Amino acid sequence: MKKSNLITGILYVLFGVACLIVALLIETKLEGILWGFAGAGIFPGIMMICKYFYWSSPENKERYEERLENERIEQHDELKTKIRDRAGRYTYSLGLLVVCFSILVFGILGALEVIDNARMIVLYLSGYLLFQVIAGIVIFNKLMKKY
Structure with a gap:
């Protein structure tokens, strides 16, 4: 070791x-x-x-x-590599859906005044969503140039 x-x-x-x-x-x-x-x-x-x-x-x-x-x-098993890549893609997509749903839920809870500072949570989640999308595009483009 x-x-x-x-x-x-x-x-x-x-x-x-x-x-x-x-x-x-x-x-x-x-x-x-x-x-x-x-x-x-x-x-x-x-x-x-x-x-x-x-x-x-x-x-x-x-x-x-x-x-x-x-x-x-x-x-280095090709099938497992392909499955890992697909699992990563599904996880990324699911994460984006969860963040979008969370923005909606916190927006509704803030409008109904159930929670305080919902605006900060929505802004944070929106920034995170934007970061995820931009990071996904940048990483994809970098990988396309590499291969």
Whole structure:
């Protein structure tokens, strides 16, 4: 296994511990977020470190090589590549529909005065929708030039 996995795991743990220390020492409105970052850094970091030592041990080296070879085969399988591309397209389209529907729902709830600041939510979602459409077009054009 690559050393970069071990280094990444150590960095995750250090980040989590730093957030934990800040959450313990400083009282702030962001304390809940700091606790979340602490857990999101420490536990995955420990798992990365454990996986590194597990797969780096001599008795697991052969199984790890076999696993990497299977992953390479799976990644370059043409049918799976085509299905992944189609799944990404469907997900993108579904995301655009959900954002459009959310804009409509928040617009109605704001007009009925059910929620406050619905205008900000609608503007944010509209900006996100515009970003998604523009990003989709730009990425498509970049990929067309590449291939």
